[in-house]
Amino acid sequence: MILKSQVEWALHCCAILAGLPDGRYLSTKALAEFHGLPKEYLSKALQGLSQAGLVDTSLGPSGGYRLAKPPAELTFLEIVEAVEGRQRTFVCTNIRANNPCRPKDHCDSSPCAVARIMWEADEAWRAKLRGVKLSDLVGILSQEVAPELWKSSFEWVLERAG
Amino acid sequence: MILKSQVEWALHCCAILAGLPDGRYLSTKALAEFHGLPKEYLSKALQGLSQAGLVDTSLGPSGGYRLAKPPAELTFLEIVEAVEGRQRTFVCTNIRANNPCRPKDHCDSSPCAVARIMWEADEAWRAKLRGVKLSDLVGILSQEVAPELWKSSFEWVLERAG
DNA sequence: TTAATCAAGGATAAAGAATATCCTTATTTC
DNA sequence: GAAATAAGGATATTCTTTATCCTTGATTAA
Numbered sequence A, B: 001m002i003l004k005s006q007v008e009w010a011l012h013c014c015a016i017l018a019g020l021p022d023g024r025y026l027s028t029k030a031l032a033e034f035h036g037l038p039k040e041y042l043s044k045a046l047q048g049l050s051q052a053g054l055v056d057t058s059l060g061p062s063g064g065y066r067l068a069k070p071p072a073e074l075t076f077l078e079i080v081e082a083v084e085g086r087q088r089t090f091v092c093t094n095i096r097a098n099n100p101c102r103p104k105d106h107c108d109s110s111p112c113a114v115a116r117i118m119w120e121a122d123e124a125w126r127a128k129l130r131g132v133k134l135s136d137l138v139g140i141l142s143q144e145v146a147p148e149l150w151k152s153s154f155e156w157v158l159e160r161a162g
Numbered sequence C: 001t002t003a004a005t006c007a008a009g010g011a012t013a014a015a016g017a018a019t020a021t022c023c024t025t026a027t028t029t030c
Numbered sequence D: 001g002a003a004a005t006a007a008g009g010a011t012a013t014t015c016t017t018t019a020t021c022c023t024t025g026a027t028t029a030a
Helices: A005-017 A028-035 A039-051 A076-084 A113-130 A134-144 A147-160 B005-017 B028-035 B039-051 B076-084 B113-130 B134-144 B147-160
Strands: A055-058 A064-067 B055-058 B064-067
Touching (some): A005 A076, A005 A134, A005 B113, A039 A064, A076 A134, B028 B039, B028 B147
Antiparallel strands (some): B055 B064
16 A cells, blocks of 8 residues: 555655745646656646645646645645545455354444444544645755755746746 | 455455354354355455454364464454455555656655655544444444344354354 | 365566556636 | 747556455364
């Protein structure tokens, strides 16, 4: 059970978009080049962000993506779910129903206890991601990334932002 | 990102094994029949439990599986990891290293911040599963499952336990 | 002693998901 | 009008999951 690599891509792309000046856009091409990713496939991840309403898009030269809201209001969970989907990691196939001792007309009043426990763990995972804002990531990166690299990356992006 | 169905199977099988009288074993065949699962494939999941040391096995007629320790000492996490593996759900491919602004000799002192956050969510998921014991599940089931069904299932198992 | 049963595990196959790549379309900018 | 863009459909490739089948060695019961 491993998350799609597109989740990693989307998070990094959002971190870059968070540094974009107001009203500017950054294209798939630039994002793909910056992260060394296949442009066409990265595009699918960005489309996911777009469909979820997390980013705005613009067409034509100087078009691309920008965040649809401030980084402090965008959670990790939103980004992860936009790409990975909202399905729970544990799928209950209700195998208790196969119990040979069961009467044919037996009906369960509640979801399987096993599933409920597994779903609680799922929810703990989601709660953790819901508690982290994109702005938190940017804050950490601004501390950790070497100042020269931080600065040159910012300039690299600005040169390509429409 | 969805857990293997074998995780569900293993949890339900452990719940059944928890009700087994001391010293008795239950075979793959009986467990597969009780849950309506393919015997050969379920066997792989049970082998996982065995390799992780969560169950003891016995060969020959009257052989099969039993828990290696009391249900109160067996956590959901142990069972899930025995089948699903211990790899984290988020794999970091370190795409920050592809940044075109990076000097060739640049070296990162710590794991990527994105990965660290995703791994914390992973750990929250694990912590939740670590906090649930197999005995907790049995306690819930003993309350929820209709008494007649609970009793007949117990007898069904006993008839087949070696 | 013999026959039946069991877990372990190797080999292989089928189905589905993840990871791409290519192409068309409509829109926007210059 | 030309170039660049996002959106998205079609297709291909690779990897994982989900099986199935068979062999081996151990154990038990008759």
